[in-house]
Amino acid sequence: MPLPKVCVTLSGNTLEEMLEDAALATAAGADLIEVRFDNLWLKRVEVIPEDKGDDQRKSRTKKWEFHPIPLEDVQVDTCIEGFKTGITIPYIFTCRPRRQGGNFPGEESGRIAILDSAIQSGVPFIDLEIDIDSDERSKLISLAGESTKVIASEHSGSPPSIDEILSQVDQMTSMGSIVKICYKLTTKSGALRVLEAAKTVGERENGPEIAIMGTGEGGDWTRIHAPILGSSLVYSTMEDSFDIIRQGRINFEDLYIAWDLLEYE
DSSP states (O other): OOOOEEEEEOOOSSHHHHHHHHHHHHHHTOSEEEEEGGGGGEEEEEEOOOOOOHHHHHHOOOEEEEEEOOGGGSOHHHHHHHHHHHOOSOEEEEOOBGGGTOOBOSOHHHHHHHHHHHHHHTOSEEEEETTSOHHHHHHHHHHHTTTSEEEEEEEOSSOOOHHHHHHHHHHHGGGOSEEEEEEEEOSHHHHHHHHHHHHHHHTSTTOOEEEEEEEETTHHHHHHTHHHHTOSEEEEBSOOSHHHHHTTOOBHHHHHHHHHHTTOO
Protein backbone atom coordinates (compact mmCIF):
# COMPACT_ATOMS: atom_id res chain seq x y z
CA MET A 1 0.00 0.00 0.00
CA PRO A 2 1.33 3.50 -0.74
CA LEU A 3 2.30 5.46 2.33
CA PRO A 4 0.70 8.86 2.87
CA LYS A 5 2.81 11.97 2.62
CA VAL A 6 4.04 13.09 6.02
CA CYS A 7 3.84 16.74 7.01
CA VAL A 8 5.86 18.02 9.96
CA THR A 9 4.19 20.85 11.84
CA LEU A 10 6.95 23.23 12.86
CA SER A 11 7.71 23.86 16.51
CA GLY A 12 8.87 27.21 17.81
CA ASN A 13 7.49 30.69 18.28
CA THR A 14 9.92 32.77 16.25
CA LEU A 15 10.96 32.74 12.62
CA GLU A 16 14.43 31.51 13.62
CA GLU A 17 13.12 28.66 15.79
CA MET A 18 10.73 27.48 13.10
CA LEU A 19 13.41 27.56 10.40
CA GLU A 20 15.70 25.49 12.61
CA ASP A 21 12.92 22.92 13.02
CA ALA A 22 12.26 23.05 9.26
CA ALA A 23 15.91 22.20 8.60
CA LEU A 24 15.67 19.19 10.95
CA ALA A 25 12.46 17.98 9.31
CA THR A 26 13.92 18.40 5.83
CA ALA A 27 17.06 16.46 6.76
CA ALA A 28 14.90 13.70 8.30
CA GLY A 29 12.99 13.27 5.03
CA ALA A 30 9.65 15.01 5.61
CA ASP A 31 7.48 15.35 2.51
CA LEU A 32 5.96 18.65 3.60
CA ILE A 33 6.17 21.18 6.39
CA GLU A 34 3.37 23.10 8.08
CA VAL A 35 4.12 26.67 9.10
CA ARG A 36 1.83 27.55 12.00
CA PHE A 37 2.11 31.29 11.42
CA ASP A 38 -0.30 32.02 14.28
CA ASN A 39 2.21 30.60 16.77
CA LEU A 40 4.44 33.60 16.14
CA TRP A 41 2.10 35.49 18.47
CA LEU A 42 3.09 33.33 21.44
CA LYS A 43 6.08 33.76 23.71
CA ARG A 44 7.43 30.68 25.48
CA VAL A 45 8.27 31.28 29.13
CA GLU A 46 9.84 28.70 31.41
CA VAL A 47 7.90 27.95 34.59
CA ILE A 48 10.23 28.01 37.61
CA PRO A 49 8.61 26.16 40.54
CA GLU A 50 9.59 26.75 44.13
CA ASP A 51 12.70 24.80 45.12
CA LYS A 52 11.99 21.69 47.17
CA GLY A 53 15.48 20.31 47.61
CA ASP A 54 18.42 19.46 45.39
CA ASP A 55 17.21 15.97 44.44
CA GLN A 56 13.86 17.20 43.17
CA ARG A 57 15.48 20.12 41.40
CA LYS A 58 17.84 17.82 39.51
CA SER A 59 15.07 15.45 38.44
CA ARG A 60 12.74 18.20 37.39
CA THR A 61 12.06 18.57 33.67
CA LYS A 62 11.49 21.99 32.23
CA LYS A 63 7.93 23.21 31.94
CA TRP A 64 6.73 26.07 29.80
CA GLU A 65 3.88 28.51 29.56
CA PHE A 66 2.88 30.29 26.38
CA HIS A 67 1.93 33.94 26.68
CA PRO A 68 0.27 35.95 23.88
CA ILE A 69 2.20 38.93 22.52
CA PRO A 70 0.83 42.12 20.90
CA LEU A 71 -0.27 41.90 17.28
CA GLU A 72 2.22 44.54 16.14
CA ASP A 73 5.21 42.63 17.55
CA VAL A 74 5.26 40.27 14.56
CA GLN A 75 6.67 41.62 11.29
CA VAL A 76 4.28 39.76 8.99
CA ASP A 77 5.84 40.52 5.59
CA THR A 78 9.36 39.82 6.85
CA CYS A 79 8.30 36.47 8.28
CA ILE A 80 6.38 35.41 5.16
CA GLU A 81 9.46 36.17 3.06
CA GLY A 82 11.68 34.42 5.60
CA PHE A 83 9.71 31.20 5.34
CA LYS A 84 9.65 31.44 1.55
CA THR A 85 13.45 31.72 1.31
CA GLY A 86 14.33 29.53 4.30
CA ILE A 87 12.26 26.40 3.57
CA THR A 88 13.43 24.21 0.71
CA ILE A 89 10.57 21.68 0.49
CA PRO A 90 6.83 22.21 -0.08
CA TYR A 91 5.06 23.75 2.88
CA ILE A 92 1.57 24.53 4.13
CA PHE A 93 0.88 28.05 5.35
CA THR A 94 -1.54 28.02 8.29
CA CYS A 95 -2.69 30.98 10.38
CA ARG A 96 -5.23 29.42 12.73
CA PRO A 97 -7.81 31.64 14.50
CA ARG A 98 -8.60 31.16 18.15
CA ARG A 99 -12.12 29.99 17.33
CA GLN A 100 -10.54 26.87 15.82
CA GLY A 101 -7.92 26.33 18.47
CA GLY A 102 -5.25 28.61 17.00
CA ASN A 103 -3.35 31.55 18.42
CA PHE A 104 -3.88 34.47 16.04
CA PRO A 105 -4.88 37.37 18.36
CA GLY A 106 -6.23 39.89 15.86
CA GLU A 107 -9.45 40.54 14.01
CA GLU A 108 -10.55 38.23 11.22
CA SER A 109 -9.97 40.95 8.61
CA GLY A 110 -6.31 41.11 9.62
CA ARG A 111 -5.97 37.34 9.39
CA ILE A 112 -7.55 37.30 5.94
CA ALA A 113 -5.03 39.94 4.86
CA ILE A 114 -2.20 37.69 6.05
CA LEU A 115 -3.60 34.71 4.13
CA ASP A 116 -3.91 36.96 1.07
CA SER A 117 -0.28 38.05 1.39
CA ALA A 118 0.88 34.45 1.82
CA ILE A 119 -0.90 33.34 -1.35
CA GLN A 120 0.52 36.28 -3.30
CA SER A 121 3.99 35.33 -2.07
CA GLY A 122 3.59 31.96 -3.80
CA VAL A 123 3.11 29.50 -0.93
CA PRO A 124 2.63 25.93 -2.28
CA PHE A 125 -0.29 25.13 0.07
CA ILE A 126 -2.68 27.31 2.06
CA ASP A 127 -4.92 26.09 4.90
CA LEU A 128 -8.35 27.73 4.72
CA GLU A 129 -10.87 26.89 7.42
CA ILE A 130 -14.34 26.14 6.09
CA ASP A 131 -15.95 28.63 8.47
CA ILE A 132 -14.26 31.62 6.84
CA ASP A 133 -16.87 34.05 5.49
CA SER A 134 -17.94 32.54 2.16
CA ASP A 135 -17.24 35.67 0.13
CA GLU A 136 -13.80 36.12 1.66
CA ARG A 137 -12.99 32.45 1.20
CA SER A 138 -14.04 32.57 -2.46
CA LYS A 139 -11.72 35.52 -3.02
CA LEU A 140 -8.82 33.65 -1.45
CA ILE A 141 -9.50 30.53 -3.52
CA SER A 142 -9.67 32.62 -6.68
CA LEU A 143 -6.37 34.26 -5.75
CA ALA A 144 -4.80 30.84 -5.13
CA GLY A 145 -5.76 29.69 -8.62
CA GLU A 146 -3.72 26.75 -9.86
CA SER A 147 -0.50 27.83 -8.16
CA THR A 148 -1.45 27.34 -4.51
CA LYS A 149 -3.32 24.23 -3.41
CA VAL A 150 -6.07 24.76 -0.86
CA ILE A 151 -6.53 22.57 2.20
CA ALA A 152 -10.12 22.82 3.44
CA SER A 153 -9.89 22.40 7.20
CA GLU A 154 -12.15 22.07 10.19
CA HIS A 155 -11.06 21.67 13.81
CA SER A 156 -14.08 20.40 15.66
CA GLY A 157 -15.05 19.21 19.11
CA SER A 158 -15.82 15.58 19.86
CA PRO A 159 -16.44 13.41 16.81
CA PRO A 160 -20.11 12.90 15.93
CA SER A 161 -21.53 9.69 14.50
CA ILE A 162 -19.80 8.02 11.56
CA ASP A 163 -22.62 9.08 9.21
CA GLU A 164 -22.25 12.69 10.33
CA ILE A 165 -18.50 12.60 9.77
CA LEU A 166 -19.06 11.23 6.27
CA SER A 167 -21.61 13.96 5.58
CA GLN A 168 -19.12 16.58 6.72
CA VAL A 169 -16.47 15.18 4.37
CA ASP A 170 -18.94 15.30 1.48
CA GLN A 171 -19.74 18.94 2.22
CA MET A 172 -16.05 19.86 2.31
CA THR A 173 -14.96 17.96 -0.80
CA SER A 174 -15.57 20.88 -3.16
CA MET A 175 -13.88 23.37 -0.84
CA GLY A 176 -10.25 22.38 -1.36
CA SER A 177 -7.77 19.94 -2.86
CA ILE A 178 -7.41 18.15 0.48
CA VAL A 179 -10.06 17.72 3.19
CA LYS A 180 -8.59 18.02 6.68
CA ILE A 181 -10.71 17.38 9.79
CA CYS A 182 -9.27 17.20 13.28
CA TYR A 183 -11.44 16.19 16.24
CA LYS A 184 -10.83 16.51 19.97
CA LEU A 185 -10.80 12.98 21.30
CA THR A 186 -11.53 12.17 24.93
CA THR A 187 -12.39 8.48 24.61
CA LYS A 188 -11.12 5.55 22.58
CA SER A 189 -14.64 5.03 21.21
CA GLY A 190 -14.43 8.48 19.64
CA ALA A 191 -11.12 7.56 18.07
CA LEU A 192 -12.65 4.38 16.67
CA ARG A 193 -15.46 6.39 15.05
CA VAL A 194 -12.89 8.61 13.36
CA LEU A 195 -10.93 5.58 12.18
CA GLU A 196 -14.03 3.90 10.76
CA ALA A 197 -15.19 7.06 8.99
CA ALA A 198 -11.74 7.69 7.51
CA LYS A 199 -11.55 4.09 6.30
CA THR A 200 -14.97 4.41 4.62
CA VAL A 201 -13.90 7.58 2.79
CA GLY A 202 -10.58 6.04 1.83
CA GLU A 203 -12.31 3.05 0.23
CA ARG A 204 -14.47 5.19 -2.05
CA GLU A 205 -13.62 5.31 -5.72
CA ASN A 206 -12.61 8.81 -6.78
CA GLY A 207 -12.93 9.98 -3.19
CA PRO A 208 -11.27 13.17 -1.98
CA GLU A 209 -7.75 13.39 -0.63
CA ILE A 210 -8.17 13.34 3.12
CA ALA A 211 -6.39 13.97 6.39
CA ILE A 212 -8.84 12.92 9.09
CA MET A 213 -7.38 12.77 12.57
CA GLY A 214 -7.77 13.61 16.21
CA THR A 215 -5.95 15.06 19.18
CA GLY A 216 -6.07 13.60 22.66
CA GLU A 217 -6.77 9.99 23.60
CA GLY A 218 -6.35 7.80 20.53
CA GLY A 219 -5.21 10.66 18.32
CA ASP A 220 -1.98 8.83 17.55
CA TRP A 221 -4.03 5.90 16.20
CA THR A 222 -5.39 8.06 13.40
CA ARG A 223 -1.82 8.86 12.36
CA ILE A 224 -0.26 5.42 12.84
CA HIS A 225 -2.99 3.64 10.88
CA ALA A 226 -3.33 6.29 8.17
CA PRO A 227 -1.89 4.00 5.44
CA ILE A 228 -4.80 1.55 5.74
CA LEU A 229 -7.35 4.35 6.10
CA GLY A 230 -6.62 5.86 2.72
CA SER A 231 -5.33 9.12 4.16
CA SER A 232 -3.21 11.11 1.74
CA LEU A 233 -1.57 13.29 4.37
CA VAL A 234 -0.43 12.69 7.95
CA TYR A 235 0.70 15.39 10.37
CA SER A 236 3.62 14.75 12.73
CA THR A 237 6.22 16.67 14.71
CA MET A 238 9.94 16.67 15.38
CA GLU A 239 9.19 17.04 19.11
CA ASP A 240 9.80 13.92 21.19
CA SER A 241 8.46 14.76 24.65
CA PHE A 242 5.84 12.78 26.56
CA ASP A 243 3.52 15.75 26.13
CA ILE A 244 2.97 14.96 22.46
CA ILE A 245 1.82 11.44 23.37
CA ARG A 246 -0.81 12.84 25.73
CA GLN A 247 -1.83 15.28 23.02
CA GLY A 248 -2.37 12.45 20.53
CA ARG A 249 0.38 13.63 18.21
CA ILE A 250 3.37 11.59 17.06
CA ASN A 251 7.06 12.14 16.48
CA PHE A 252 8.19 11.89 12.84
CA GLU A 253 10.70 9.07 13.38
CA ASP A 254 8.35 7.18 15.72
CA LEU A 255 5.70 7.28 13.00
CA TYR A 256 7.96 5.51 10.52
CA ILE A 257 9.07 3.01 13.16
CA ALA A 258 5.42 2.15 13.77
CA TRP A 259 4.77 1.80 10.04
CA ASP A 260 7.75 -0.56 9.71
CA LEU A 261 6.61 -2.71 12.64
CA LEU A 262 3.08 -2.90 11.19
CA GLU A 263 4.52 -3.57 7.71
CA TYR A 264 2.74 -0.57 6.23
CA GLU A 265 4.73 0.01 3.06
